[in-house]
Amino acid sequence: MxxxxxxxxxxxxxxxxxxxxxxxxxxxxxxxxxxxxxxxxxxxxxxxxxxxxxxxxxxxxxxxxxxxxxxxxxxxxxxxxxxxxxxxxxxxxxxxxxxxxxxxxxxxxxxxxxxxxxxxxxxxxxxxxxxxxxxxxxxxxxxxxxxxxxxxxxxxxxxxxxxxxxxxxxxxxxxxxxxxxxxxxxxxxxxxxxxxxxxxxxxxxxxxxxxxxxxxxxxxxxxxxxxxxxDVRKALALLAEEKITCLYMYPSMYLELLKDPRFSDFDLSSLQKIGYAGAPMSAALTKKCFEMLKPAHFINHYGSTEIYTFTTCSNLDKKPGCAGRPGIHQKIRLVPTDGSQASSSDTIIRPGEIGEITVQAESIEAFKGYWNRPDATRKAIRNHWYHTGDLGYFDEDGDLYVVGRVDEMVISAGENIAPTEVEEVLLQHPKVWEVVVMGEEDERWGQIVAAFIVPKDSSLTAQELDQFCKQHPKLSNFKRPRKYVFVNEIPKSPSGKTLRRELRKEHLTITEL
Structure with a gap:
């Protein structure tokens, strides 16, 4: 067709x-x-x-x-x-x-x-x-x-x-x-x-x-x-006036939609199916989508321009942030990030272990190679598998979670730390609006965890956040940030992805613990 x-x-x-x-x-x-x-x-x-x-x-x-x-x-x-x-x-x-x-x-x-x-x-x-x-x-x-x-x-x-x-x-x-x-x-x-x-x-x-x-x-x-x-207000008006039934957007667009002060003025009862892709959605925003939009179906779609679908998850009420299972045309696997067995189809990554997410490149949804870029094609597609550059792990149910990029993994004192794990904890603090976690070079530890924070409340301090992380039951002590950077906003690409290099240059205040 x-x-x-x-x-x-x-x-x-x-x-x-x-x-x-x-x-x-x-x-x-x-x-x-x-x-x-x-x-x-x-x-x-x-x-x-x-x-x-x-x-x-x-x-x-x-x-x-x-x-x-x-x-x-x-x-x-x-x-x-x-x-x-x-x-x-x-x-x-x-x-x-x-x-x-x-x-x-x-x-x-x-x-x-x-x-x-x-x-x-x-x-x-x-x-x-x-x-x-x-x-x-x-x-x-x-x-x-x-x-x-x-x-x-x-x-x-x-x-x-x-x-x-x-x-x-x-x-x-x-x-x-x-x-x-x-x-x-x-x-x-x-x-x-x-x-x-x-x-x-x-x-x-x-x-x-x-x-x-x-x-x-x-x-x-x-x-x-x-x-x-x-425009958020116009989008709300169109959703109501046109009785729109489906919505598919970036997480940042849902965030703007739901925080509009006039949100409750619009009748969105026709909206039954919502989905997001392009960037991770926090557990807090996922919960807010359920509460305020009341969808009959809510899906996280994980994929790329090169291969449209990797995985999808439609039980986000139970597993917020989960990327789920392979799409109907798809097969995925995790490979070690050190490259030692990256080409082996027999590589086994046990549940809970982090590896690079690779996707079968022979799917009907998959491209065949980049335009005029054989070098980039060879790097991306190896032995019929597309290397996403994303890091993830399977839980005990076999569902996939994406935890960051291969080049974003923080390695501190020999320990691997996934930025998203720390971000999810910090987002639970009532004074935090947005957060991005990155590794910063450190002479003693190799890297330390640095957290870039957009605060909801200007009274927020690094000491307050550090105490919150120390007491949080889901965050190991070695994973807690050792540096906090307070910023006005998180720079993003048009597709909602964080521009980390720009973020490093735009910080306002740094407090190291």
């Missing part, structure tokens, strides 16, 4: 069902298809053919959705990038992907204009006074019943996403039609979505989570509700 065909099937099934809502503009599947056809016709006239890259530097908006589907119908490769990337990283991605067309808007205009192209693409702007052509010109020149589409094989590339790594240049991740379709079906099953469900398009469409939300609603003839700029 290719994505263009999946879209056509949805139109044939229920042409008059609502497909998309944005700023009170409502499009049925048939109406959406007409705009997609006009755009596809004009893109074809501009020379877009199978396997061409069409790059989007756009927010989540109607134009982005139409561009996605038009590209699928032409057999080209939808290549969205984070429009908040620096001009330097934007230029790198454009020259790496070599798109024939770049579509951008006012927000990303500077990055496009500053870029020095190896080969200049055609520039399409949403603003009528910018670029070589405007988006509206393409629509006005198109044909609504255009049907001269390319036939796509399941092994053709449908999408190329760029990973938002915290170090180094972004890496292109080509995703085949079969990857995207299988991942979408897994997403529907894992989240227990049903026909005619609806969701808020909160996750950016340059991210695998955003693509999954869009495709799920297509397959189910569901309603996809967009707001180009994610």
């Amino acid at each position: 290719d994505l263009g065909t999946a879209f056509d099937y949805a139109i044939e099934r229920y042409p008059n069902k609502i497909a998309l809502v944005q700023d009170h503009k409502v499009l049925t599947f048939q109406q959406l298809n007409e705009e997609v056809n006009r755009l596809a016709f004009s893109l074809q006239k501009l020379g877009i053919v199978k396997r061409d890259r069409v790059m989007a530097l756009l927010k989540n908006r109607l134009e982005t959705v139409c561009l996605f589907w038009a590209v699928q119908k032409l057999g080209a490769i939808f290549t969205p990038i984070n429009l908040r990337l620096s001009p330097e990283d934007t230029q790198y991605c454009i020259n790496d992907a070599e798109p024939k067309i770049v579509v951008y808007e006012k927000f990303s205009q500077r990055s496009v204009q500053c870029a020095k192209f190896n080969e200049r693409p055609i520039l399409i702007s949403l603003d009528p006074d910018e670029g070589d052509l405007s988006y509206q010109e393409l629509i006005s020149r198109g044909i609504g019943d255009f049907s001269s589409f390319s036939h796509n094989d399941s092994d053709d590339i449908a999408v190329m996403l760029y990973t938002s790594g915290t170090t180094g240049v972004p890496k292109g991740v080509p995703r085949y039609h079969k990857n995207e379709y299988a991942s979408t079906m897994a997403h529907i099953i894992q989240n227990r979505y049903e026909i005619f469900d609806s969701t808020l398009g909160a996750m950016p469409l340059y991210h695998t989570m955003g693509i999954r939300s869009l495709l799920s609603m297509c397959v189910l003839n569901g309603k996809y509700v967009l707001s180009p700029d994610f």
